[in-house]
Amino acid sequence: MPDSPSIDPAFPSDLRGRSVVFSHDWLTGMRGGERVLETMCQVFPSAPIYTLIHNPPAISSAINAHTVKTSFLQHFPGVFRYYRNLLPLFPAAVKSLRPPSSDLVMSMSHCIAKGLHARGTPHLCYCFTPMRYAWLFHREYFGGNPLKAIAARPVMAALRRWDFAASRRVTRFVAISENIRERVKRFYGREADVVYPPVDTERCTPGPAPTSGTFDLIVSALVPYKRLDLAVRAYARSGYPLKIVGTGTELQALRALAGPNTEFQGWRTDEEVLDLYRGCRMLVFPGEEDFGIVPVEAQACGKPVVAYARGGILETVVDGTTGVFFREQTEDSLLAAVSDCASRRWDPAAIRNNAERFSTSRFLQGIAMAMRKCLDGPA
Numbered sequence: 001m002p003d004s005p006s007i008d009p010a011f012p013s014d015l016r017g018r019s020v021v022f023s024h025d026w027l028t029g030m031r032g033g034e035r036v037l038e039t040m041c042q043v044f045p046s047a048p049i050y051t052l053i054h055n056p057p058a059i060s061s062a063i064n065a066h067t068v069k070t071s072f073l074q075h076f077p078g079v080f081r082y083y084r085n086l087l088p089l090f091p092a093a094v095k096s097l098r099p100p101s102s103d104l105v106m107s108m109s110h111c112i113a114k115g116l117h118a119r120g121t122p123h124l125c126y127c128f129t130p131m132r133y134a135w136l137f138h139r140e141y142f143g144g145n146p147l148k149a150i151a152a153r154p155v156m157a158a159l160r161r162w163d164f165a166a167s168r169r170v171t172r173f174v175a176i177s178e179n180i181r182e183r184v185k186r187f188y189g190r191e192a193d194v195v196y197p198p199v200d201t202e203r204c205t206p207g208p209a210p211t212s213g214t215f216d217l218i219v220s221a222l223v224p225y226k227r228l229d230l231a232v233r234a235y236a237r238s239g240y241p242l243k244i245v246g247t248g249t250e251l252q253a254l255r256a257l258a259g260p261n262t263e264f265q266g267w268r269t270d271e272e273v274l275d276l277y278r279g280c281r282m283l284v285f286p287g288e289e290d291f292g293i294v295p296v297e298a299q300a301c302g303k304p305v306v307a308y309a310r311g312g313i314l315e316t317v318v319d320g321t322t323g324v325f326f327r328e329q330t331e332d333s334l335l336a337a338v339s340d341c342a343s344r345r346w347d348p349a350a351i352r353n354n355a356e357r358f359s360t361s362r363f364l365q366g367i368a369m370a371m372r373k374c375l376d377g378p379a
Helices: 032-043 079-095 138-142 146-168 178-188 228-238 251-257 270-279 293-300 331-343 348-358 360-376
Strands: 020-024 049-051 068-070 104-109 123-127 172-175 192-194 216-219 242-245 262-266 283-285 305-308 323-326
Touching (some): 020 032, 104 360, 146 178, 228 242
Parallel strands (some): 104 123, 172 192, 283 305
């Protein structure tokens, strides 16, 4: 995997000189959260990373170059295949980690990373979301299996209590979107700044010979809350070519729903994904997402997005200018939006211009400001 582009030298030198410890939920693949960590690793090349488990072959060299400290879960045989089933052990696992003294702890958390015990050190949490399975998306995670849903209730209640207690130990929160700022306020009773995640708009660019595309594209983890089932069923009806990039627990279930026009690509390199962005007709985004880096990457390549009109996507896609929203999570609503998108003439330059609002440089400016506030005291 290629490293990210070099970091903006304008990042304040006095902050670069601080000793920082990173906390991340787990390192098992390069998704949006890991791209954020990768960016911060280049700013603080000596910062150790504390995480539950670490699978080096699935992680970029920019992250693997750092000292990575893992919990006792790392020693469970075959843990990378089933670690999500160990959720009840996560609080104990993160508590077992012992970070060294430093000027600042920065957690990048959608689950457990915010629970790293900073022991009096200022703690800045870059919050991807409060723990989804504990606070939100119960039906998406557990609704398909009534027995699993019943068994999960006491576990989720305990995790909510733990998660709230962990939030009280954070000095300052930064949310990845206005959508997540509202969740931080609702579930934790805490205020948060908003700093949008970094998108590599220098790498993601329109192709040398822009094309209208002959297939539609999904790039996503294959997990329940992404609602890829909705798109797969819809495209089985329409018959239009659909390519799906990603891996996850829902692969077999999605294959069973798919028509012959849907092609599952599995994991692809950054370069291969870039070629798919450039070659597609549109990107399809059927779930409610906290922010959604993939739609911004597609827009940086000049491609329109069809997306469900809820969550962070409302902050990254401009309806009618860079994409089309559908308002109901139904096959008919999605197909109508796809048809609308296909019938329009799009301006790739205008689409890319919108994506440039989410550049790495802007992210680093926001994070530097948040670090200063955190070092000055709690919010």
